Amino acid sequence: MDAQGQAWDAAAADRAVAVLKAVADPSRYRLLWALSRQELPVSALAELLGAHVAATSQHLAKLRAAGLVVSRREGTRIYYRAAEVRGLLDEAALVAGAAGGGGAAADAPPESAATAAQEQAAPARRRPVGTGRRRPATEH
Template sequence: MPLPQFSADMDPEKKEEMVANAAKASDFLKAISHPGRLMILCHLVSGEKSVTALEELLSARQAAVSQQLSRLRLEGLVVPRREGKAIYYRLADDKPRRVLELVYELFCKDG
């Protein structure tokens, strides 16, 4: 899909739509811009994880992990599920996975 072209003679509704989309994209990028949140998303790509499992994988305290999960949940990137006292998280949809693949391609792959 080609990127939209912003121009002075653009339809006002199209301009408003571009501004709204830019705001959504900016919020998404802010949500994944923290290393801890990005690592949580990376761990959740392989499937649902409990908060305890994420604490262990990240070598982080429960309060820090919960704070980052809260932000990801607020942005609609993860979905919680309670089972007894344990809370499990999974990716809300395929969008984070697609972005992580691009990030990996841009910053992690050799070549």
């Protein structure tokens, strides 16, 4: 292989490692999973994670730098959506199932394995994604 071919391989490997590093955090994985299904504002994503908006924005900035999410502004809100990441998420779930000693996730089709991985990464108490308004505790 010539030097030019090797340099391209090194650059491609560097880009792949940057993508894997961006997804290596559980919060960023969960953000990608949610954004692979629908476009959401930062406030809804922060609520999904149970984190502050500032922390969620930092995670989104890392995902955006890796080319995994794109954003658009609508008034004062910024909405995010995932780039083409479903294959990456499905493969990660399959590899995790195989590395974890097999089990149902390893034998399941990609969609089922990915769903199982999402459910394991989901918080114990799920909150509905909405406008951020909470109902009063005394409402019947």
